[in-house]
Amino acid sequence: MSEMPFAATTPVSVARVGLKARDAEALAKFYSDAVGLEELSRDGGAILLGAGGRPLLDIEADPAAKPDDPRSAGLFHTAFLLPSRADLARWVRHAFENRIPVSGASDHLVSEALYLNDPEGNGIEIYADRPRDAWSWNGSSIEMATQRLDIDGLIAAIPAGDAGWRGAPENSVVGHVHLRVGDPVAAEDWWREEFGFDTVARYGADAVFLSSGGYHHHIGANRWQSAGAGMRDPGRAGLSWIEMRSAEAQSEKAVRDPWGTVIRVVPDKV
Template structure:
């Protein structure tokens, strides 16, 4: 059995993500069927999904919400981190068998990832990390890139006679959240100040990657679609909130980033 991924063992890590949905039932069905999350609980029209009892995604119904605007600040993608490369291979076999449409498949050196878009336009990454001991660092910056994934190699990591994909396995976590922001340098300053994050990579002046405890990134912010974006429209669907887990926190808190995205913090280590 795989252990908890490195991403979730750092002083600060991502706990859960909240989405505001125009059709919560349909969106929850997508994350169950395609991503492999299990429904854990319901509270009115709010549906909590996760893996092996661990809450990862909360879908809040808002039938009156306007569709998300991809040019505004908000969610670029929620990244679900599987415990092993073989788990990613099992998911790929599931995607092939069920003819699941994907937007891309990349090798980022530190990880291997596939990308999807849910029915309401929210980005999804499903990925597995390479062992963090082998990541290359120089002057506090981690080596990352975007290259073609060796899909056959990932599939080949699944043992012969394996039982296959049966949903997101135990120790699946939200490894990182990538945000659409209006200004990466402003995002960088905010996350450094509020969470003590280290900046571990820049993609020119278009994107910044930040983390706690030597991870390749827990939070990223980019302006690929949203340059100069102002505060978010609270009446739109899409990202509702991001919840961070912090071993340094003594109580639950909430704050807004410069674009009005609600960032919650809960105390404790990942378990």
């Protein structure tokens, strides 16, 4: 069995994400077929999905919800971190064989990643981290980039005679969440004050990346499409909440970021 990814072992990490869906059944099927999550339970209109028994995604049915607005504050993508590079390669082959539309593929130096969108427009990243000793730091800033992904080299990581993709493997986690915000500076200040996160990278004035415990990022926040966005409209589909796991939390609580997104906090039980 693979080890738990470093992203999930830091003092604060992402536990799971909640989405509000206009068609929860269709969305759950997509995350099962395309991403490889398994259904763990149902409770009324909510469908809980995960990997290896670990809850990762809660899809809440709201047929009356308005479609998400990509210019508003909300979800840029949920990033599912696979335990190994070979796992990512298996997923890539699965995507090719099943004609799963992929919107991007990037080498970020610290990780290799592919991007897609679910049927309701929520962004998804499927990625695997490079070993931590291969990451480059300049003081407290980590070196990240967006370069062409070597798909052929990635596929070559699949061992000969491998059984192939069998769904998201045990110890798959939500490695990070990337948010659309109205102001990255306000987002940076909030995450630093509320969770003690460190700022590890900035992309000019438009995006910031923050983390706990030396990870490359648990939270990204950008204004690429959403500059100046105000409070979120609770009547829209899309991001409902993010659940963070904290080693310092003694009990569960919920806070809201400057755009009204609910951030749940639960004690660390890894």
